[in-house]
Amino acid sequence: MSSVDVAIVGATGVVGETILRVLEERGVAVGQVGRFASRARDGVQATTLEALAPYPVVFFASTEDASAEYAPALVKRGAVVIDNSATFRMTEGVPLVIPEVNPDAVAREHRLFPVANCTAIILCTALAPVRDAAGLRAVRVATYQAASGAGRAGLDELLAGERALANGDPEPAATVFPRPLARNVVPQIGGFDASGYTGEERKVREETRKMLGLPELFVSATTVRVPVRTAHSEAVWFETERETSVEELAAACARAPGVVFHRDGIVTPREVEGTDLVHVARLHAEEDGATRHFMLWCVGDQLRKGAATNAVQILELLLERGFV
Numbered sequence: 001m002s003s004v005d006v007a008i009v010g011a012t013g014v015v016g017e018t019i020l021r022v023l024e025e026r027g028v029a030v031g032q033v034g035r036f037a038s039r040a041r042d043g044v045q046a047t048t049l050e051a052l053a054p055y056p057v058v059f060f061a062s063t064e065d066a067s068a069e070y071a072p073a074l075v076k077r078g079a080v081v082i083d084n085s086a087t088f089r090m091t092e093g094v095p096l097v098i099p100e101v102n103p104d105a106v107a108r109e110h111r112l113f114p115v116a117n118c119t120a121i122i123l124c125t126a127l128a129p130v131r132d133a134a135g136l137r138a139v140r141v142a143t144y145q146a147a148s149g150a151g152r153a154g155l156d157e158l159l160a161g162e163r164a165l166a167n168g169d170p171e172p173a174a175t176v177f178p179r180p181l182a183r184n185v186v187p188q189i190g191g192f193d194a195s196g197y198t199g200e201e202r203k204v205r206e207e208t209r210k211m212l213g214l215p216e217l218f219v220s221a222t223t224v225r226v227p228v229r230t231a232h233s234e235a236v237w238f239e240t241e242r243e244t245s246v247e248e249l250a251a252a253c254a255r256a257p258g259v260v261f262h263r264d265g266i267v268t269p270r271e272v273e274g275t276d277l278v279h280v281a282r283l284h285a286e287e288d289g290a291t292r293h294f295m296l297w298c299v300g301d302q303l304r305k306g307a308a309t310n311a312v313q314i315l316e317l318l319l320e321r322g323f324v
């Protein structure tokens, strides 16, 4: 197979460096790999349209502004853009793809591929087998999101707070998170809207509906930052369309692509950090004998399956189909 040159905008960030690692680990047939960031330094170029123009595939793992500035012009020139920012996720006619969940959303003419919100990717990967087995009517989710979900600055703020508290030093002021995260739990990710939901919670609702292909699905999320370095966890309550059983849903989860199903016991973020699959555990009925109301716990590395791995899998899908 011939190789394709790729550029990574945001190569110095936590998602960008994970994209580099995942491309290498998975042996994707890439040729030249250009590394770009906000400014030039060792092996990294400043981002400009001219510098990106020679690359047929450009990953964005930077800011919404950078994606908004460069992605449309690159797409116009025929490049494939795989964008981890939220900028184009809900744009009409733009596919929002999890290769294990909705690969058929990709068509030959598509050039722009946003990668969905990390929490929504983990949730949809876990719920796709439920949707397929018994339909989905409603989803309620409470999340436990890692500090690195807020980028390198978020991770650094957690680590600095942990160090200060351990040494008895004054704790640095919170700047990335609305409250200090070390030894704490912070129930706000993004700004609040008039209805009381945060930006992160709106993304989970809208993107989940789009990826599961269920525009009317009831989705209500409470998203919470916890002092975990990497990997998001989610407690999910869901109502199925049809009557079903834990056994039927367990069988569906056990054979679902991209899912590791734990029939018994638990799974925690530290156990899944550095892996590419979504782990599902604690599947049970909401109350004894319930046939439509169930619960599960899911965990995934949000830097990998929630961002970089999903982005690389989109490129693999395009290469497989000969679309790039």
Ligand SMILES: NC(=O)c1ccc[n+]([C@@H]2O[C@H](COP(=O)([O-])OP(=O)(O)OC[C@H]3O[C@@H](n4cnc5c(N)ncnc54)[C@H](OP(=O)(O)O)[C@@H]3O)[C@@H](O)[C@H]2O)c1
Pocket (backbone or CB within 6 Å): 009, 010, 011, 012, 013, 014, 015, 016, 036, 037, 038, 039, 047, 060, 061, 062, 063, 064, 066, 084, 085, 086, 116, 117, 118, 148, 149, 150, 151, 152, 153, 302, 303, 306, 307
């Ligand atoms: N962290 C996650 O778990 C996660 C999950 C899903 C999606 N995402 C999304 O992925 C993207 C990257 O997030 P991250 O967590 O990796 O952030 P990060 O660690 O803060 O890294 C940001 C990267 O963007 C670069 N950058 C900033 N402004 C730029 C500009 N104007 N032009 C070009 N490059 C610029 C930075 O370069 P410098 O080093 O030069 O500043 C850095 O390489 C964001 O859109 C985020 O919402 C993140």
